[in-house]
Amino acid sequence: MTTKNGSHQRLLILGAILVAVIAAFAGWSVMSKPAAQAQGAKRTKVVFWNEMTGPAQQQLNTFVKDFNQSQSKYEVVSEFEGNYNEAVQKIINTHGTDASPAVFQSMDISTSQIHHTGYTTPVQKFIDEDHYDVNQIAAGARAFYANKGTQLSMPFNTSQPVLYYNATLLKKYKITPPPVNPSYSDITRVAKQLTDRSHKKVQGMTVEIYGWLFEQFMANAGVSLANQEDGHAGTPTAVNFTNAATVKTMKWIQDNLKAGDFVNYGAGANAQNNETASFLSGRLGMFMQSSASIGQLTTGNQDQLGITYYPHPDGQKSNGVAIGGASLWISNDKPSDVQRGAWEFIKYLMTAKSQAQWQVATGYLALNKDSQKEAVLQNLYKKLPATKVPGEQLRAATPNATNSGIFLQGLIQERNLTQTAMEQIYNGSDIQKSLATAQKSMNAYIQGNNRANGY
Amino acid sequence: MQQEITPASKPSLKPKTLNQANAKGFNLHVNDKWYALAFLGPSVLILGVFVFYPMLRTLYLSLFLTNNVGRPTVFIGLKNYVNLLTSSAYQASLQATAVYVIGVVAFTLILGLLLAQMAVRKLAGIQWFRTIFSATMGVSVSVAAIFWLFIFSPSIGLFDQIGTLLHLPLVQWLTTPGPAMIAVIISTVWMNLGFTFLILFGALQMVPQPLYEAAAIEGASPSYQFFHVTLPMISPTLFFTSTVTLIGAFKSFGLIDLMTAGGPNNATNLMVYQVYRDAFLNGNYGLASAESVILAVIIALFTLLQFKFLEKRVTY
Incomplete structure (x- = not known):
């Protein structure tokens, strides 16, 4: 009997605790609601999902704060959603629920996928309503996020792939720097001279195993990766990895790796960190990366940084590369006033002043043409003239189907497959065979995907 | 009650x-x-x-092609399974998983037992060692990954610095397929060791002392005592840890994601990682579901086999 009483007592205590906890939660929610409502009573809440980290996140949060202070109609709430890849699935899976965002940032290669979900309102609608002058935004960036004349989303954080070189090291070994718009053989020359004259103390060059760079080689050679003009003319049904230009590019890298003038840093975030570390410590002469790395490569770097355009195959003119980065989309599952708020916020981010600040803070390019006149950007160019190069590269290229991104679903898969092919090629495998394997898998993927979506 | x-x-x-x-x-x-x-x-x-x-839903999804918002649209029967099992990439993934699981389970058990056997001796300051040996239990996956990334890093890594001192050839640990697998196995074993050590240490302490005394009187050597007294006595615990480690190894994700992300050349692309890739990066839920089902069946099969064959040797 005593044990029974004991357990009853314990149950009672447990129950009391439970009730207390529930009461506390209920009380808290009742108490906190009016407080929150009092602040945002007149303002329409606009939830903004982004995937920015580091300095970019800080600058973005400043923009959000400034936007909220600049007007009293909308309140933008910025929420960080992890990395680009995972954010895409989160955006799709929360659509139509209270948890979904009103405006979100999504990466370059998700463009076709996000558009085809039918979950968004093209920003073109607001551009037309407001007679917004889109010509102030860089054409190369706009073309990436447009389909058949409709602007689907607004380009935001935009970068260009560029080639970085250590100008101080080149001077030390009396090597003529590569030209602003170099060919493959220009780069080979510098890499070879660096390796030889430093007696292998300095590694000449590395090309990261990265699908993005693979795509850019094709864009710059003027070759379509997917049929239907890289998807800009219709739904692609196949890819073409085994074309002559790509084989030539891969052979260029493979030969140089064999000769020891190029080195292999592998794939992924680790490769990026390692090549950056080597470059900053003067053990690597050249590498290719997003222009968004400029900030990281200039702070605390005693050596002078050199930047050139993305290299192009010998014997032809460069076609220009596609941008990288992400754009801003407006969800269509929110009422029109929320969507309007999202658009107002996007407009705020795209002003000449915001864009200039954005480039200075992050290394992403200022997309508003008038930003170039802003004092903050002028000061940056004066201090670091090389930072002008990526913007010039962007403006130098005329947008066409092959350098405006690939409008294809499953580009994450494509990058995965091309990276595997690159890894095999870098390790000495047969180029044609490695590319053909990747091509076969990608075509099977596209076929299945088109069937599942009823294209 | x-x-x-x-x-x-x-x-x-x-x-x-x-x-x-x-x-x-x-x-x-x-x-x-x-x-x-x-x-x-x-x-x-x-x-x-x-x-x-979720289990039934996974089974259901595995029979479909899924569209870009993850809804099943086209019924294709067992085609996802057929495609997977005939694809060389998936076969490579199966093979990598087998190497990884065998490596992890074997080394975790052997090293765990070795440490436990060492720590069970009553020496001065042994408490300190016991704490150290079980310390990896308190280390989170992310911390462990960063720690090992530093050790395996190509230019500033500890392993390569030691190698340079000894004039050994430079090993690109995480960018060459073979060494990358060894690297993730080492890291996983290190992660598992704390828990395995603690469990086996507990088991060793539970072995009745008179058994050893009797064996010693009979003139049994230490190694004979280990194989004929210790091992049988701790066999239930050994069985438990081997099962838990095996299932854990099949499900390893964090370390792989942070250290190699399945690379280089898909050498460490384990089955779970492939599921993650197909579901959460490629948005291909049908295929990912089929992969999950295959993984679940394999784990169930191995656990069953373990119970069937290993349990017979367990003395309770």
């Missing part, structure tokens, strides 16, 4: 007479179905929502 629950939850196992005796009090006999429902209800509900429904 215990006695009130058991007849309700397992009514068929209890002799009728007992129920009838209770029935006089509050008629459990008549209402036992309702009691069963009341007691089992919450757990059935929770399991149903979080275990059984």
Whole structure:
């Protein structure tokens, strides 16, 4: 009997605790609601999902704060959603629920996928309503996020792939720097001279195993990766990895790796960190990366940084590369006033002043043409003239189907497959065979995907 | 408390007479179905929502192509499975998983047992060693990954610095397929060691001392004592740890994601990682579901085999 009483007592205590906890939660929610409502009573809440980290996140949060202070109609709430890849699935899976965002940032290669979900309102609608002058935004960036004349989303954080070189090291070994718009053989020359004259103390060059760079080689050679003009003319049904230009590019890298003038840093975030570390410590002469790395490569770097355009195959003119980065989309599952708020916020981010600040803070390019006149950007160019190069590269290229991104679903898969092919090629495998394997898998993927979506 | 629950939850196992005796009090006999429902209800509900429904849904999705918002659209029967099992990439993934699992389980058990055997000796300051040996239990996956990334890093890594001192050839640990697999196995074993050590250490301490004394009087050598006294006595624990480590190894994700992300050249692309890639990066839920089903079947099969063959050798 005593044990029974004991357990009853314990149950009672447990129950009391439970009730207390529930009461506390209920009380808290009742108490906190009016407080929150009092602040945002007149303002329409606009939830903004982004995937920015580091300095970019800080600058973005400043923009959000400034936007909220600049007007009293909308309140933008910025929420960080992890990395680009995972954010895409989160955006799709929360659509139509209270948890979904009103405006979100999504990466370059998700463009076709996000558009085809039918979950968004093209920003073109607001551009037309407001007679917004889109010509102030860089054409190369706009073309990436447009389909058949409709602007689907607004380009935001935009970068260009560029080639970085250590100008101080080149001077030390009396090597003529590569030209602003170099060919493959220009780069080979510098890499070879660096390796030889430093007696292998300095590694000449590395090309990261990265699908993005693979795509850019094709864009710059003027070759379509997917049929239907890289998807800009219709739904692609196949890819073409085994074309002559790509084989030539891969052979260029493979030969140089064999000769020891190029080195292999592998794939992924680790490769990026390692090549950056080597470059900053003067053990690597050249590498290719997003222009968004400029900030990281200039702070605390005693050596002078050199930047050139993305290299192009010998014997032809460069076609220009596609941008990288992400754009801003407006969800269509929110009422029109929320969507309007999202658009107002996007407009705020795209002003000449915001864009200039954005480039200075992050290394992403200022997309508003008038930003170039802003004092903050002028000061940056004066201090670091090389930072002008990526913007010039962007403006130098005329947008066409092959350098405006690939409008294809499953580009994450494509990058995965091309990276595997690159890894095999870098390790000495047969180029044609490695590319053909990747091509076969990608075509099977596209076929299945088109069937599942009823294209 | 215990006695009130058991007849309700397992009514068929209890002799009728007992129920009838209770029935006089509050008629459990008549209402036992309702009691069963009341007691089992919450757990059935929770399991149903979080275990059984997802399982069936996965099975269902694995028979379809899924569109870009993850909805099943085209029924293709077992084609996902056929495509997977005939694809060389997936076969490579299966093979990598086998190497990884065998490596992890074998080294975790051997090293864990070695450490436990060392720590069980009563020496001065042994407490300190016991704490150190079990310390990896308190290390989170992310911390461990960063720690090992530093060690394996190509230019500033500890391993390569030692190698340079000894004039050994430079190993690109995480960018060459073979070494990358070794690197992730080492890291995983290190992660597992704390837990395995602690469990085996506990088991070793439970072995009755008189057994050793008797063996010593018989003139048994230390190694004979280990194989004929220690091992049989701790076999249930060894069996438990091997099963847990095996299942854990099949499900390894964090370290792989942070250290190699399945690379280089898909050398460490384990089955779980492929599921993650297909579901959460490629948005290909149908294929990912088929991969999950295959993984679940393999784990179940191995666990079953372990129970069937290893358990016979276990002395309780």
